[in-house]
Amino acid sequence: xxxxxxxxxxxxxxxxxxxxxxxxxxVPTMGYLHEGHLSLVRFxxxxxxxxAVSIFVNPAQFAPNEDFNRYPRDEARDLNLLEKENCxxxxxxxxxxxxxxxxxxxxxxxxxxxxxxxxxxxxxxxGVATVVLKLFNIIQPHFAVFGQKDAQxxxxxxxxxxxxxxxVEIKIRPIIREADGLAMSxxxxxxxxxxxxxxxxxxxxLHTAKALVETGERNVAHLIGKAKEIIYQSKIAQxxxxxVVDIEIFERIETITKPNSAYMLVAARFGKTRLIDNVVL
Amino acid sequence: xxxxxxxxxxxxxxxxxxxxxxxxxxVPTMGYLHEGHLSLVRFxxxxxxxxAVSIFVNPAQFAPNEDFNRYPRDEARDLNLLEKENCxxxxxxxxxxxxxxxxxxxxxxxxxxxxxxxxxxxxxxxGVATVVLKLFNIIQPHFAVFGQKDAQxxxxxxxxxxxxxxxVEIKIRPIIREADGLAMSxxxxxxxxxxxxxxxxxxxxLHTAKALVETGERNVAHLIGKAKEIIYQSKIAQxxxxxVVDIEIFERIETITKPNSAYMLVAARFGKTRLIDNVVL
Numbered sequence: 001x002x003x004x005x006x007x008x009x010x011x012x013x014x015x016x017x018x019x020x021x022x023x024x025x026x027v028p029t030m031g032y033l034h035e036g037h038l039s040l041v042r043f044x045x046x047x048x049x050x051x052a053v054s055i056f057v058n059p060a061q062f063a064p065n066e067d068f069n070r071y072p073r074d075e076a077r078d079l080n081l082l083e084k085e086n087c088x089x090x091x092x093x094x095x096x097x098x099x100x101x102x103x104x105x106x107x108x109x110x111x112x113x114x115x116x117x118x119x120x121x122x123x124x125x126x127g128v129a130t131v132v133l134k135l136f137n138i139i140q141p142h143f144a145v146f147g148q149k150d151a152q153x154x155x156x157x158x159x160x161x162x163x164x165x166x167x168v169e170i171k172i173r174p175i176i177r178e179a180d181g182l183a184m185s186x187x188x189x190x191x192x193x194x195x196x197x198x199x200x201x202x203x204x205x206l207h208t209a210k211a212l213v214e215t216g217e218r219n220v221a222h223l224i225g226k227a228k229e230i231i232y233q234s235k236i237a238q239x240x241x242x243x244v245v246d247i248e249i250f251e252r253i254e255t256i257t258k259p260n261s262a263y264m265l266v267a268a269r270f271g272k273t274r275l276i277d278n279v280v281l
Numbered sequence: 282x283x284x285x286x287x288x289x290x291x292x293x294x295x296x297x298x299x300x301x302x303x304x305x306x307x308v309p310t311m312g313y314l315h316e317g318h319l320s321l322v323r324f325x326x327x328x329x330x331x332x333a334v335s336i337f338v339n340p341a342q343f344a345p346n347e348d349f350n351r352y353p354r355d356e357a358r359d360l361n362l363l364e365k366e367n368c369x370x371x372x373x374x375x376x377x378x379x380x381x382x383x384x385x386x387x388x389x390x391x392x393x394x395x396x397x398x399x400x401x402x403x404x405x406x407x408g409v410a411t412v413v414l415k416l417f418n419i420i421q422p423h424f425a426v427f428g429q430k431d432a433q434x435x436x437x438x439x440x441x442x443x444x445x446x447x448x449v450e451i452k453i454r455p456i457i458r459e460a461d462g463l464a465m466s467x468x469x470x471x472x473x474x475x476x477x478x479x480x481x482x483x484x485x486x487l488h489t490a491k492a493l494v495e496t497g498e499r500n501v502a503h504l505i506g507k508a509k510e511i512i513y514q515s516k517i518a519q520x521x522x523x524x525v526v527d528i529e530i531f532e533r534i535e536t537i538t539k540p541n542s543a544y545m546l547v548a549a550r551f552g553k554t555r556l557i558d559n560v561v562l
Binding site: 007011099100102103104105106107108109110111112129130133134137138140159160162163164165166167 | 288292380381383384385386387388389390391392393410411414415418419421440441443444445446447448530
């Protein structure tokens, strides 16, 4: 497994592979890898000749009051995990390698960056879209793989790729959960054991809403009400939102028109840790 | 000469050329070609295997009060001129081919898009940067050629390319002028014969400032004063700005420290027609 830290070097290496006709896949991550990330790597590896993974905790997507500095990092562990997955290449740039002191260029997917996660984190998606665009331009993969857990991020990246005519295909893979249903997240390590137990209400709320839709419920207000009831069973959950949006246009809807046409999205804080989760209704 | 109107078709064709190892050059234009554009095409053709030119009057870079609808267009004449230059490929997309109804993705080179032209035209450079990024992603050239007349545009595009890690080299070519010194521009056709004569003050002002620097003048306020004196000799010129900026960082300076280290930039309206020009001091 090759490890690159310089943009020119990883680009040169991958250009040669492309000229040899190799199919390049790419999984961008912020490291501290869990089974969710590894499921993306396995998919990428199985469908390409060269599987490239990036590890970069992107300062541009954290607001000053957020957890950039304490975001968990363990490069040695990550490299070991990727080696075991037969990953071909890891790109681990420094912040200085990725951003000039006077960095001024940002990409913005307007309407979809201000709602839901964007309402709570107003500069977040500009940071995400910008770094993903930079990484795509550096790696120039045939396809890139993202997890469904960050549903709004996945939607925004697909929209950006389409609207900027980027020559890369975006593949979205399912959420991976712990045995008890908690969606895997690098931030789960922040949780105390009490918070960890409480956080199960997120998956329970989503699961209940999905079961209701499967038995014929179509009223979104009712579904959201039921989900909130379950989340409020936790004494410590601080709910940011439960929302239902159309799967194609990511806008709030009032009625589920047909199965598998909407996401229910939830975000809540447990102590200092903010978690998100979602399900297709 | 091949003419493409569909993104998928031009991309497919150029991908095959790239896989054959051909060097692709690209000259993006808004059409109504003049000697300035053709000088870029000649340079591109001389330094590549496949010279691609785009013709697209980009709605995103015109404000509602600007001249998008009356911007001069003559596709047959443009194609004829490009054929004579042995241009290999012309891409002429419709606005619908380039932008979704619900287009939401824009790239913004913040600090440099708000000054000078950006102060007068606040959404202009966002439109320019976005369409240039889209065209680069569609054409995927090895290098692209721009004219020095739009100095701030050239600076912003180079900055965007660097900061987004785009795999394209940007070449800037000199301003081409009419015999009497007027910088070539598609908008010159708007000028009445009186306006056309008056507009010569722009080049005269820049020329005088350059001559003063060559004889030792270093004080920017004095240079700007002299330039304004000349422009005000025209009864009909409405000056937007005369400014001097550092050539490397595009910020206003008070003193010329060494030759060829600054641009003097000017913008003025003659009747309804807004013209820009610049010179290296």
